[in-house]
Amino acid sequence: MALTVNDMDRFKAAMPRLEAIAYRLLGSASxxxxxxxxxxxxxxxxxxxxxxxxxxxxTKVLTHLCLNQLTSARARRETYVGQWLPEPLLAGDPMLGPADTAEQRESVSYAVLALMERLTPNERVVYVLREAFGHPHRRIAEILDITEAASQQIFHRAKKHVAEGRTRTEVDGAAARRIVDEFLAAATSGRTEPLVRLLTGDAIALGDGGGKVPARTKAFEGALAVATFIRGLFKPGRAKRALVGGSPGVFVTTANNTPALVVVLDGRVIGVMCMEIGTDGIAAFRSQANPDKLARATRHWAASDHGEPLLVMF
Known part of the structure; x- marks a missing residue:
């Protein structure tokens, strides 16, 4: 059926919101x-x-399409090589969606997207539509064909699951940037002790290489283990230059509304390290290096003004 100009305009107007919902539900921009x-x-x-x-x-049609994808995605991730992490979105990407409230910003943070992998498909839908987009439970119930009371129960259960995995208090942007600068200085010092002082005792570091880029299958856990890993990651070496094909630049920005390091080589984003920072230090590093999940980041990077790198690795 041919669409009228008005029909096309209505869909185009809805597209940004639909993309933002779908990204939060699926954790994948593509x-x-x-x-x-x-x-x-x-x-x-x-x-x-x-x-x-x-x-x-x-919204109802999109949600049901995403529910189908979530079900099949669970099966695909059982055979995924190594850790599975969401696809990062760099600062200014319209797919990040609304960021007027703390809840909206939090719902698209890398840490929360990773935690939402623990939720059932219905829990994820209710959490996203209610927390990030403020849909009333009546409308959510109609979308999922459940009662309004059931929607409320699912939301409270989902919110509890997310809260149990995320208990840190966030710091303001200026403090976060200061910590990132201190982290870079410590990471390039060649010493472990300055890094340990910046980390929480239970800090973790994990990465997603998708089987295409070397990445540890298990997370590094504890301040000393994470600091040792970070020190090695930033240590110069010809073998590393040969592995990545050159000396990439490191930039500081935000990804998914949290502080992040973007690693760029010849205009191509080859890594995004998202940092979870709380009042007691850096709690987590989640790094995306799978090239299949960095294509959108590369396109967005090429279209943005980012200045010179803060440092050149290797």
């Missing part, structure tokens, strides 16, 4: 784009004149 495209195909085939509230209709 999968989110596919889900929104499939939603458009269903919009194109629908009798749009009979759809009273296009935004609600599109």
């Amino acid at each position: 999968d989110a784009e596919d889900a929104v495209q499939d939603t458009f195909l269903r919009w194109q085939a629908a009798d749009t004149e009979r759809i009273e509230v296009p935004e609600a209709w599109l």
Whole structure:
């Protein structure tokens, strides 16, 4: 069915919100784009004149497409090589969606996206639609074909699961940047002790190479283990230059609304390290190095003004 200009305009107006919902639900920008495209195909085939509230209709269609993807994604991740981490979005990416409230910013943080992997598909849907987009439980219940009371129960359960895995108090942007600068100085000092002082006692470091880039299958746990790993990561060496094909630059920015280091080689993003910083120090490093999950970051990086790198590795 051919869409009218008005129908096209209504879909285009809804696209940013649909992409932001899909990304939070799936943790993958490429999968989110596919889900929104499939939603458009269903919009194109629908009798749009009979759809009273296009935004609600599109959200319901998108949500069910994402539910199907979440179910199949669980099976795929059972055979995934190493740690699975979400696809990072760099500062300014429109897919990050609304960031007016602390809840909205938190819902797309790398730490929370990783924690949401523990939720059931329905828990993830209710958490995202309620926490990040403020949908009333009545509307969420209609989307999932459950009662309003069930939606409320699922939301409280999901919020509890996320809170249990995330108990840190966030620091303001200026303090976070100061800690990042101190971290870079410590990481390039060649010594472990300055790094240990910046970390929480139970700090972790984990990375996703997707089987295409070397990455440890288990997380480093504890301040000393993490500091030793970081010191080795930043230590210069010809073997490392040969492995990555040159000497990449390191930039400080934000990814998923949290402090991050972006590693760039010849204009291509080859790594994004997201840092979870609390009042008691750096609690976690989550690094994405799988090239399949960095294509959007590279495109966004190429279109942005980022200045000179703070340091050149290796």
